[in-house]
Amino acid sequence: xxxxxxxxxxxxxxxxxxxxxxxxxxxxxxxxxxxxxxxxxxxxxxxxxxxxxxxxxxxxxxxxxxxxxxxxxxxxxxxxxxxxxxxxxxxxxxxxxxxxxxxxxxxxxxxxxxxxxxxxxxxxxxxxxxxxxxxxxxxxxxxxxxxxxxxxxxxxxxxxxxxxxxxxxxxxxxxxxxxxxxxxxx
Amino acid sequence: xxxxxxxxxxxxxxxxxxxxxxxxxxxxxxxxxxxxxxxxxxxxxxxxxxxxxxxxxxxxxxxxxxxxxxxxxxxxxxxxxxxxxxxxxxxxxxxxxxxxxxxxxxxxxxxxxxxxxxxxxxxxxxxxxxxxxxxxxxxxxxxxxxxxxxx
Numbered sequence: 507x508x509x510x511x512x513x514x515x516x517x518x519x520x521x522x523x524x525x526x527x528x529x530x531x532x533x534x535x536x537x538x539x540x541x542x543x544x545x546x547x548x549x550x551x552x553x554x555x556x557x558x559x560x561x562x563x564x565x566x567x568x569x570x571x572x573x574x575x576x577x578x579x580x581x582x583x584x585x586x587x588x589x590x591x592x593x594x595x596x597x598x599x600x601x602x603x604x605x606x607x608x609x610x611x612x613x614x615x616x617x618x619x620x621x622x623x624x625x626x627x628x629x630x631x632x633x634x635x636x637x638x639x640x641x642x643x644x645x646x647x648x649x650x651x652x653x654x655x656x657x658x659x660x661x662x663x664x665x666x667x668x669x670x671x672x673x674x675x676x677x678x679x680x681x682x683x684x685x686x687x688x689x690x691x692x
Numbered sequence: 693x694x695x696x697x698x699x700x701x702x703x704x705x706x707x708x709x710x711x712x713x714x715x716x717x718x719x720x721x722x723x724x725x726x727x728x729x730x731x732x733x734x735x736x737x738x739x740x741x742x743x744x745x746x747x748x749x750x751x752x753x754x755x756x757x758x759x760x761x762x763x764x765x766x767x768x769x770x771x772x773x774x775x776x777x778x779x780x781x782x783x784x785x786x787x788x789x790x791x792x793x794x795x796x797x798x799x800x801x802x803x804x805x806x807x808x809x810x811x812x813x814x815x816x817x818x819x820x821x822x823x824x825x826x827x828x829x830x831x832x833x834x835x836x837x838x839x840x841x842x843x
Contacts, residue, residue: 530828532793533774554778555795555833557823574759574820575795575835581723598754598821686775690828 526614526689529650530559534685536571538587540660542676549675551576551587558685560650565609567624567652569602569683591665592631600630602637612643619644624654628681633663641683648689655682728797728816729838731761739766739783739792746822746832747790757819757832763840764792765814771807779804781815781837789829794837803839814840 534556540549556571573594578584588594604626612620625638641654659678667675735757742764746753766783769791773779779801784791794815796804807813817834824830
């Protein structure tokens with residue numbers, strides 16, 4: 507009888523980590539690239555403290571990032587980004603709330619690579635716009651690696667480029683997302 | 693005689709001014725970020741009190757701390773390194789989900805790598821705000837952080 511109980515308990519004990527429903531990270535990387543072919547150099551900032559949560563059951567995915575956390579190589583570029591473009595003192599946060607399509611068909615307990623469609627609302631500079639892209643989910647060793655990039659028109663977010671540099675800075679930015687999410691234990 | 697005067701009083705000073713402006717633009721354009729370890733902090737706080745302050749009034753705290761240099765003291769909860777080699781120091785109580793998360797300035801990575809969990813340290817960094825999250829715990833984020841050596 508004791509053996510029987512033990513036997514019955516085994517799947518219960520292992521069920522937790524195997525079927526984690528939510529994955530998260532607080533150290534996701536989000537890139538912002540507004541380089542054009544006529545830019546004299548790369549106009550690129552990286553934020554390495556993005557929060558991301560994904561619910562594997564319904565595919566809900568959410569990102570949050572603090573604008574001031576974008577690091578640019580040049581101090582002047584970073585100041586311009588914060589003060590003139592995204593006005594991070596007024597709009598300190600950017601957010602994405604969306605869904606991974608057909609997430610319920612992915613087996614998150616098995617290693618593998620899946621190409622997925624992501625659609626949702628991106629809020630930046632006080633404006634919300636719907637964005638859609640194709641991303642990649644790599645499941646490896648119980649962790650989920652999420653990678654995606656999408657193009658946003660800066661004017662959609664009410665971000666204007668001063669005339670003086672309008673040919674040096676792209677009218678649209680490429681936002682890249684790269685994060686390794688761990689199972690959320692609760 | 694007249695020509696010499698023009699050169700002396702008009703052309704030469706003009707050249708000096710142009711050179712000065714060009715030099716200033718060049719310097720400004722190439723300016724790098726100040727090393728946080730060399731900046732005097734605007735505020736000195738403990739991780740717990742900073743989190744409590746942000747938790748009770750985010751707007752007021754943002755006004756007070758945002759873009760300011762903070763020296764935050766607290767126990768090391770975790771030291772994380774991402775796949776590109778960048779470190780983050782997580783300060784706060786292990787019992788609480790909330791923490792002060794400090795992205796370490798890449799030129800100061802070595803100091804972060806040798807930290808031990810549980811030791812009380814001070815980190816100097818620039819406050820980029822507060823990420824409130826009920827599920828994951830709310831965090832105060834510091835960027836370009838350095839470990840502040842005890843004086």
